Amino acid sequence: MKIFILSSFFMMSFFTLFSQTKGIILDADNKPLNEVNILFSDQNILLFSNEDGEFVTELDIPNNSYISFYKDGYSSKILKYDSGVELKIILDKLHIILDEVGVIESYSELGNSRLINIEKKSLSSQNSISMIDDIAELSGVDMISSGLGIQKVVVRGLSGMRVVTYLNGMQINNQQWANDHGIGFTDLGLSEVELIKGASALKYGAEAIGGLLYFKDAPFIANDKLKGFISTGFNNSSLLSNSKFGVKFNKKNLFFNLYGQYAISSDYRLPDNTYLFNSRFKQNAIKFSLGYRYKNWQNIFRGQIHTEVLGLPGHVHGDPSKVNLTEITSSELNLSSDFNPTRPTQFVNNQLLIYETNYMINNFKFEFYAGHFINNLKEYEKWTRPAFDLDLSNTLLSPSIRYVSDKLTLQLGSQFVFQENKNNINDRLVPDASSYNLGPYVLVEYEKNSFGINTGMRYDYKRLISDDQVLDVDYDNSFNSTSFSSGLYYRYIDHIFRMTFSGAYRSPHVSELFSDGVHHGTNRYEIGDQQLDIEYANQIDFKYQWSNDHLGFVLNPFIQDISDFISLDPTGSVISGYKVYNYMQYEKVEISGVEMNLHYHPHQLHNLHFEQSYSFLQASNNSKHGLALVPANSIKNKILFKFNDYERLLKFDDFSIYHIYKFKQDSYAEYEELTDSYNVINLQIGLKFSSKFYCSLGLNNIFNETYTPHISRVRGVAGGVPNPARSFNINLKYEF
């Protein structure tokens, strides 16, 4: 049967009818533009224009497929493909090339970026310290971390289960409820991340009340030649070595991408030249994507295996705030032993398998998505016995239909999620549990001239069952609620106004309901509460944008009310030497703030860019003072100079200075402490030795500032363990 299916699959290619899609891309002076990215978004296929500005593909492109045209330094364009219309595209020179102000129009997986407040960040930069560091450059985004090993995203002060992560359409569940559990994958093969702040991402689940991150792979490439790269990076802070490779292959209707990665790091260096013991980690990843097209029918298979060995730094017995920093740091690195796992350590094994298919006909696109993600987490404090050994499997099935007309887009779909949490040993913090969630949704978008409106509704039914004899849990409960999102868009000359009102809910997680034990990753004894119920969130988000050739400005105030907010609070008691924390619900939490972006470049120097973002956030809790893990307000500045229009002196490609100022955080939970303000400055220089060989050099924390972010995972240990000291990094990439 398997042979028959495989044979049928490959035989289809013999019956494929070839057609051609071609076009030309010009600048405003009618000069051809080469190396323009032409992305067939619905097909996930990328090609490039040649030196005459022309592009041609023999792929069958169905009508109403979205095509996105973009080139660095030019305005981008999105259009709906119409086989009867000649593809002649004019791209205007754009001086504001950094997109953090959101002025560039581009295709988004999360919806129409004109109507919804979607932010994006490219992940293909060679100048990156880490993927999460890159994302944290966006306004309103921070990270919880302890070095480069464990890092996770915080959106407008919310994190964990409230910030939902998708990778190529699959929801990533990897015990993300705890701050010592990172994001669960690396930047290997990824091209971009999209972010919705707040509860507007209906298509991808109701529980993203803090925000939704959608990571997507680099598209397939339509090219007869094998393409690929090898890259390596080194950071002297922790002697991090990170090597990757990637190849892309295309033969007619068959597309294949393959990537691999190996990274190893020792303990990172602090500004006082000591090393944070056990902040080391190792990562391996391999992933592939296989695409096949038959006329209007597209199939994509993706697979990924990712393993991590993560040290848990700041481990102490007893009260972590009372230890001295010298007890958890080493005066020097021992190269023969300090790359090896010690204790406590997490061993993480993630496996992801995805099948996605779509068929387009006339104005309709039919999609079906199936994904399966398995996360195994073993946490060792002892050498021979794990403290936890948990398997979390997640299966997602999602059919949908999209109807597109001139002005109207309608989407109907549903998500079915089955999740199983299974302990492999008797020692456990959370019980065996399973849940299934059914969530049908409808989304409507309407655009006419400079006006647009979108609205959507989703209903979710979730049943959670736990029958765990070890922890004596017998629980069977269901949660259901409706979520919604409505937005208005209006453009007046260069002014864009966007307003979104959304509401969502989150049902309690098994860790919040049933935890009962020591959590070594957080140095706490955590106790759940089976009486916890749904938390509800409502958000109003207003975004104003204005830009001309030289200046861009974004103002984005928001307010979010969360009722029955689930929180982990200290009780004042101690069990087995660990402070006891109880899960409980606050009646109401209000999070409000404003984010601003400013982008400027002088007329005389179009390649010089100044960009600033301001994030101001206030979180209040009407039943207690302060809220835990609320990031301090910040100002982020970036100065970038691109040498691409100049005779390259010494092969310089770009030069950037990044500065972040974090204000003092004096609004904190009762078990937290005030955190002082700080400045950090990083420098990056990009060198392009040829069109294929790129190098970046970076100097991070150049003034060797001693600082601990308020939301650092080790903020409460030894009065706050500082972030890495001044360090340099070098990244090399060769493309073929």
Added chain:
Amino acid sequence: MKKTNLLTAATLCLALIFTSCSKSDSVECHECHIAFDGPNGEIEVEIGEFCGTALEDVEAPGYSHTIELTVVDGDTVPAGTYNEIHCEEHADH
């Protein structure tokens, strides 16, 4: 062309140089200690090195270790039987 090949070779070499190999651990041996909760924080009383199955035993639930009265850096740990045994490394180098 020659230049490109040289650059390719250089990049590959760098990738190999930066890629370390992990060691395989056969029989693990680790120093273990009693963690005594003293008035000024935890006091560690070394109880020796344990390997293989002995290490498994000392880390098993219910294991206890008996010591005489011991003084560690001026702090006194009374004689007795203790079951709070830890064998993980600490930042002591």
